[in-house]
Amino acid sequence: MATQTTPEIILYDLACTKNVCFSPVVWCTRLMLNYKQIPYKTIFLEFPDIEPTLKELGLAPNESGHKYTVPAIHHVPTDTHLMGSLPIAEFLESTYPDHPVPLTSEVGREIGTRARAAVGPVLTKSLMPREVHILPPRAQEYFRRTREAAIGRPLEALLDGDEEQKRWDAAADEVRALGELLLARKAEGGPFLLGDKPSYTDFFIAGSLQCARTVDEGVFERVVKFPGYKDIYDVCQPYMERKD
Numbered sequence: 001m002a003t004q005t006t007p008e009i010i011l012y013d014l015a016c017t018k019n020v021c022f023s024p025v026v027w028c029t030r031l032m033l034n035y036k037q038i039p040y041k042t043i044f045l046e047f048p049d050i051e052p053t054l055k056e057l058g059l060a061p062n063e064s065g066h067k068y069t070v071p072a073i074h075h076v077p078t079d080t081h082l083m084g085s086l087p088i089a090e091f092l093e094s095t096y097p098d099h100p101v102p103l104t105s106e107v108g109r110e111i112g113t114r115a116r117a118a119v120g121p122v123l124t125k126s127l128m129p130r131e132v133h134i135l136p137p138r139a140q141e142y143f144r145r146t147r148e149a150a151i152g153r154p155l156e157a158l159l160d161g162d163e164e165q166k167r168w169d170a171a172a173d174e175v176r177a178l179g180e181l182l183l184a185r186k187a188e189g190g191p192f193l194l195g196d197k198p199s200y201t202d203f204f205i206a207g208s209l210q211c212a213r214t215v216d217e218g219v220f221e222r223v224v225k226f227p228g229y230k231d232i233y234d235v236c237q238p239y240m241e242r243k244d
Contacts, residue, residue, distance in 0.1 A: 027207025
């Protein structure tokens with residue numbers, strides 16, 4: 001594979017005890033690198049090390065949200081540093097035009113908006129109290145402290161009693177409707193959402209599902225039991241073989 005040659009990209013990823021990629025936003029970048037066969041090397045960072053490492057690289061902080069986040073990349077040939085999955089995707093698409101990946105489309109925007117509204121909140125609340133257990137000790141402390149401050153209660157409270165099941169039951173109609181849209185797009189020419197080649201939206205869906213699967217198989221199964229999701233996940237599998 002191309003990854004055996006001198007890396008052109010240094011990819012900064014989020015560390016976990018499984019030593020594989022599990023961040024959904026980093027998966028968007030990794031899927032593009034794998035699909036385009038761009039040689040790269042991964043540096044895994046624990047949560048507390050992201051800001052000092054990226055700041056040292058000279059990256060400007062985000063204007064809102066967390067100041068420094070992964071994915072970030074160093075493009076070795078041009079000594080370019082970038083942070084954020086979308087700016088990185090735009091850079092990769094312009095710098096490596098072979099194996100093009102459509103970054104935006106009308107249906108892609110609709111799917112992204114509906115996925116973030118319908119699946120994102122319920123998925124996040126199921127993953128957070130489980131994600132903490134696949135983090136190294138320093139990252140565990142950071143994650144628990146910052147996330148519990150944000151939600152105002154212990155992470156484990158998100159799994160109290162039948163609270164989790166009630167959340168999924170309440171979201172079921174919207175999750176099902178989005179899956180039906182994914183199926184409808186595939187039926188129009190598939191196997192990907194825009195035809196016979198993957199788009200950034202395919203990678204967004206597949207990366208989110210791979211994140212869930214890495215954190216907890218049961219949470220992954222909650223989503224893919226709805227028709228449509230696993231079709232996209234399965235067809236992106238060739239580009240998820242490299243996970244580190």
